[in-house]
Amino acid sequence: KQEVTQIPAALSVPEGENLVLNCSFTDSAIYNLQWFRQDPGKGLTSLLLIQSSQREQTSGRLNASLDKSSGRSTLYIAASQPGDSATYLCAPQGGSEKLVFGKGTKLTVNP
Amino acid sequence: NAGVMQNPRHLVRRRGQEARLRCSPMKGHSHVYWYRQLPEEGLKFMVYLQKENIIDESGMPKERFSAEFPKEGPSILRIQQVVRGDSAAYFCASSPRSANEKLFFGSGTQLSVL
Numbered sequence: 001k002q003e004v005t006q007i008p009a010a011l012s013v014p015e016g017e018n019l020v021l022n023c024s025f026t027d028s029a030i031y032n033l034q035w036f037r038q039d040p041g042k043g044l045t046s047l048l049l050i051q052s053s054q055r056e057q058t059s060g061r062l063n064a065s066l067d068k069s070s071g072r073s074t075l076y077i078a079a080s081q082p083g084d085s086a087t088y089l090c091a092p093q094g095g096s097e098k099l100v101f102g103k104g105t106k107l108t109v110n111p
Numbered sequence: 112n113a114g115v116m117q118n119p120r121h122l123v124r125r126r127g128q129e130a131r132l133r134c135s136p137m138k139g140h141s142h143v144y145w146y147r148q149l150p151e152e153g154l155k156f157m158v159y160l161q162k163e164n165i166i167d168e169s170g171m172p173k174e175r176f177s178a179e180f181p182k183e184g185p186s187i188l189r190i191q192q193v194v195r196g197d198s199a200a201y202f203c204a205s206s207p208r209s210a211n212e213k214l215f216f217g218s219g220t221q222l223s224v225l
Contacts, residue, residue: 043216
C-alpha cells in the first residue's frame, strides 16, 4: 500500500527566498508523480507531472525532481512570491491508476 | 474549454437524507475520479469511472455510497442516509485517457451534515 509523506507540514518564508518541499513515497512502482497546489476552499491545480523515466521537470520558477528508486521527489520554488502561498501536494500514480496524496506542505510567503 | 465543473459548491443535509454530487468532466475527457478530503487529512481516492463503467471503487465505503458516469450527462456521487462523518469536501477530477495523464480537478463540493 502506497504511503506518501511530505515534509515540512508547514513553511513560512520571506518573499524572494528559494525553497524546497520534500515528498517521500514507499512504493517505487509508479507511472508518474504529480505536484499540485491547493488554495483555501478551492480545488487542486496541477503544477508538474514527472514520468517515472524522467529525473526532473521545470515550469517557470518551479522545478520538480524525482528519484524513483529511493522514493523521493522535491519541488523547488525559486524567488518565492506572496502569490505562491498555498498548500502543495505531491501524488504518485501507480499501476492502479489512482493518485495517492500526501497531507501537503502549507506554504506562506510573507511580503 | 471549461474546466471540470462540480455542483453544488456547498450542500447541507440533515442526518438520514440523501446527497447527490455532480461532476461534469472537461470536454473530451472520458475518465473521472472522485476524491474525498476530510478536515485535517489528505485527499483519499474513492472511485474511478469511465463512461458507463466503474473501473475501481476500492476507496468507496461499501454501504450508502454509489457512483455512476452515464453515457450522457455528468458523473454522480450519491450518498444515502448521510451521517455526520460524511461531512467533507468531495473533489472530482478528469483526464482524457488513463494513466500517465495530468488530472484536472474541479473546485469541489463541501458537504455539511447537520
